[in-house]
Amino acid sequence: MQIGYKLATEAFGPKEIIRQALAAEEAGYDFVEMSDHFHPWLDVQGHSGFTWNLLSAIAAKTERIGLVTGVTCPSVRYHPAIIAQAAATLAIISDGRFTLGVGAGERLNEHVVGRGFPGVAERHERFREALEIIRLLWQGGYRTYEGKHLRLEDARVFDLPEQLPVIAVAASGPASARIAAELGGGLFATEPKGDMVATWKRLGGNGPAYAEVPLAWAPDAESAVQAVLEKSPWAVTGWKVMSELPNPANFAAASATVGAEDVRAQFAVGPDVRDHLRVAQQFVDAGFDHLVTQNAGPDPDGFLEFFATTLQEPLRALTPAS
Numbered sequence: 001m002q003i004g005y006k007l008a009t010e011a012f013g014p015k016e017i018i019r020q021a022l023a024a025e026e027a028g029y030d031f032v033e034m035s036d037h038f039h040p041w042l043d044v045q046g047h048s049g050f051t052w053n054l055l056s057a058i059a060a061k062t063e064r065i066g067l068v069t070g071v072t073c074p075s076v077r078y079h080p081a082i083i084a085q086a087a088a089t090l091a092i093i094s095d096g097r098f099t100l101g102v103g104a105g106e107r108l109n110e111h112v113v114g115r116g117f118p119g120v121a122e123r124h125e126r127f128r129e130a131l132e133i134i135r136l137l138w139q140g141g142y143r144t145y146e147g148k149h150l151r152l153e154d155a156r157v158f159d160l161p162e163q164l165p166v167i168a169v170a171a172s173g174p175a176s177a178r179i180a181a182e183l184g185g186g187l188f189a190t191e192p193k194g195d196m197v198a199t200w201k202r203l204g205g206n207g208p209a210y211a212e213v214p215l216a217w218a219p220d221a222e223s224a225v226q227a228v229l230e231k232s233p234w235a236v237t238g239w240k241v242m243s244e245l246p247n248p249a250n251f252a253a254a255s256a257t258v259g260a261e262d263v264r265a266q267f268a269v270g271p272d273v274r275d276h277l278r279v280a281q282q283f284v285d286a287g288f289d290h291l292v293t294q295n296a297g298p299d300p301d302g303f304l305e306f307f308a309t310t311l312q313e314p315l316r317a318l319t320p321a322s
Helices: 014-027 051-061 080-093 107-113 120-137 174-183 194-202 221-231 248-254 260-266 273-286 300-316
Strands: 002-007 031-034 066-069 098-102 143-146 151-155 166-170 186-189 209-216 290-295
Touching (some): 051 066, 080 151, 221 260, 273 300
Antiparallel strands (some): 143 151
8 A cells, every 4th residue: 555645736835835745755655646737726725836846846855755746637738748758857857756647637727728628528539649649759769640639740758767657547437447547557536436446447457546535634623624614625526526617716606505514524534543544445445555645634744743643554554345
């Protein structure tokens, strides 16, 4: 079991994100993971630093901790050739500690370049082509690609690492699980869907299976709940909402009716390690072996201390119940 720490780039400024990454390494985490956003989910979060700058800085300042994008969309805001180059460079400067987590994108971040944000079927087509381009460029040499949506002309990534990064593909259902199985070297998800993991494996998928586990640590449960309601209520709306809304104001409206019971139904809240293990167990039972602790509580340093002293050992010991 590998355990990661979610760096909330939407909730903290760039220098604080780097500091937390160093603290996560000190606390014993195996890897840190961060989204690749242009906007925060909510204006009240107030931040959205450029993930690739942050990853490079963290790689230079740390010694052993892994780095994961959770996740980058390589097909709208970026061209996949740029991500192929960026990921290859990061793999080199991190001495092979980088995993490229990729997904089909969210309107919140991709519409900003004025190309529109297509429906699910076209998003998957574009995503598939993007992964084909990345893999083509990682073979070396000059490459050209002519797809339905994306093109590549006479391009070459000159600096390739000795060992290419694992590509962990985000999936939420059968269609994206197929893309993950056919073009990925791992899986990424935010919900404990055992049937989706099983579909991915049945289709030939293998490699690490990453999942974000919703936790909110605080000295008392009520403070944890209130922290989620203040800055992370969007997290309980589900992927069909999270992928489609264009701006933080829309997420504020969509999550306006989220209440304390909604938070308690999804998050582990407060200081009780048993509650945190209960929520994590759902993901272990679903087949995930790389758990990302996503703390939505008000005190990141308190959570990191809780992990190091109380949560880490029993979390690593979890095994599937069946």
